[in-house]
Amino acid sequence: MDHICPVCQTNNNNLAIDFTVKEFICSHCDNLIEVGKITPKKLVKKPLENVVLEVGRKGIIDDTEYWVINIVIKKYGSDVYWREYALKDKAGNDAFLSESDGNWVFLQQLEFAFKESKFYAEHEGRKYRWYETTPCSTYAATGFFEEKANFALVSYKEYVNGTEMISREQYGNSPQYFKGHYISRSAIRKAFGVKDLPSSLGIGIVQPFPYNLRQCTNIMAIVALLICLLQLYVVTSRTNQTVFEQTIKFTDVTDKELISNSFSLSGGSAPLKVNAFADVDNSWANVGISLVNEKTNEVIYASKDIEQYSGFEGGESWSEGSQNEDFNICGVAPGTYHFQISAEKEGGVVDPFKSGYRPPNSDFSVIQNESGSFFLQNDKDKTINTYVGKEELEREILRRTGILNNQKEIKKMDSVLINMVPDYGYPEKYEEHTTVSIKATWLPVSFWNFGIVLVCLIVFTVLSYIARRIFETSKWKNSSNSPYPTN
Structure with missing residues (x-):
């Protein structure tokens, strides 16, 4: 449908769906125009910074095809901004995308007001904790509006439960109620086919922990049980x-x-x-x-x-x-x-027998200690016999060697045994x-790996709960009603 700006004659026809437009902001001269009037109402600042979806762009969210019909940048205080993209489907149903610091929320308007108390609100049997009440104004805008564009001060009161939120938007005495849920940057990228999105800073108001901790804990418990059963099987079926x-x-x-x-x-x-x-x-x-x-x-x-x-x-x-x-x-x-x-x-x-006395043609060696005892070691089996007197040892040597009729060798043997240098400390010092x-x-049965895996599972679960606590504390740090102590 054509909407010609009476100021610059630009034809604002970038809508692919037809709905009743009461006001629009010219995409060329940025004047706010009331349909049917030839005089602009005011000049409006064009939204530029971190705006990634243009008016008329199509996207699919939750299996529904939407078109962006207007873009409004809201301002809180002197330097806090966030962007709201108004969406409409072919059936005329409205939805909204809110983006702040790269964190996205998909919202739809509620037909009825939810019940509010001091710190909580209740909707469809679910309790939502009050997060913050934020007064803000419109900083910049563009697109098409079914109702008159409101540039007055508006108050948002937001309630949060996990990845869902409900909010009340108050213009004077005219409240509107919304329900929203977290939507990831990848889902926005896929829905609208855009590549460059604002970088995510901090933690969004309904941003979920990176993984479902309850499911993870259940999985860890099941894995631990399976490991215990496997270890039991190993213990009963194998032995060291x-x-x-x-x-x-x-x-x-x-x-x-x-x-x-x-x-x-x-x-x-x-x-x-x-x-x-x-x-x-x-x-x-x-x-x-x-x-x-x-x-x-x-x-x-x-x-x-x-x-x-x-x-x-x-x-x-x-x-x-x-x-x-x-x-x-x-x-x-x-x-x-x-x-x-x-x-x-x-x-x-040290083998003292290597330097001991070895008669000719023998397979043994003889040594003596300081007490006068003699020791004979067999070369083959290393057995050792002890002899207190020289005569007894000589008889054994004669028996073993066959030199009984060789007087020369007998005299030599007798001389060697008499003059043998004692091996002091034998056998005690050699037996130490x-x-x-x-x-x-x-070791096919090992409890070490079993214990390590169980400890790792427990440590991972404990660290996950600590990490989630830190995550949730950071999420609520800007709230006036944080469930976590500030000190």
Whole structure:
């Protein structure tokens, strides 16, 4: 429908729907024109800043097609502005979009007044908390008006419940009532096909928390229950399994590795826990373990130091370290494996029999300690026999070597045994810290991950409630009736 401005003769025909227009503001000269009159009523400031929808633009909200028929910028105080876009559908029904600081509300006029009390209003059985009463004036406007455009001071009283609001708009003695709900920037962008929208600042009066906290809490509770049931199944269907346990002499792994028996792991990937114990005292030991997958020959290597030190200083005793150390080989897949184990201790391993007396053609060695006792070690099985007297030892050597008729060797043997340098402290000093105990346990049943997940769920839920409290407090910070304490 054509609306020709009597001032500049511009044809204002940018409406695609037909309705009764009582006044319009010329899009060219910005004069307020009453239809049928040739004299403009007043010059009106054109709305420009952050206006993203133009008069005549079409959009679809809640499955209804609307057209923008006018735009009004409202002003509160000296520097607070917000924009109201009046909409109309083909059936003549009105709606409104209110935008402030990039936050949008979609409103429709109510046919009846809602019930108001001092701090609350009630509509359709739902209570709305009074947010604020705001006096404002029209700062700028453009478009078409079914009634006379009102530039007088108007008062808005707004009530909020979550993402919905109701409001009373009061011009003098003529109140109008509205109900609105939050509408997202993405919904506005999609509805009207616009790309650039005002940046969102702060929290809108009916802006929702980023996600539904009650639903999220229910989901978390269900997930926690499922995790508990899964853990219960794991506990009842699987057991932790000791796959290797042995006490190893350091002498047995000097310059070589101990190869364990094969063992099989079945089920899902799980950590292999290794415990190492050595009776160290103001010294250290080291254990190296290679886990070998017999099918793929893949090797996982781990090493651990075992050390313990103690002393007395400044009138106080101190200690550090431990004789027990644990470590995990993580994520071990099912399969058949064996260990390759090496170990060493501080000072290395000394074998006194290597420098002992060895008769010709023999498979043993002999040493003596400071008390006069003799010790014979078999090379093959490392067994050690003790002899208190030299004569008894000589008889044993003659029996083992067959030199009974060789007087020269007998004299030499007798001389060696008489003049043998004692190995002081044997066997006591060589029996200290001689072994390391290793135990490896397959851990398909783990409460660690189970506990971590549950703690994370609880922490996330608690933080969500705290975040929502902060969010709601910020939303109500400009209200005179905030339900949250200001201090």
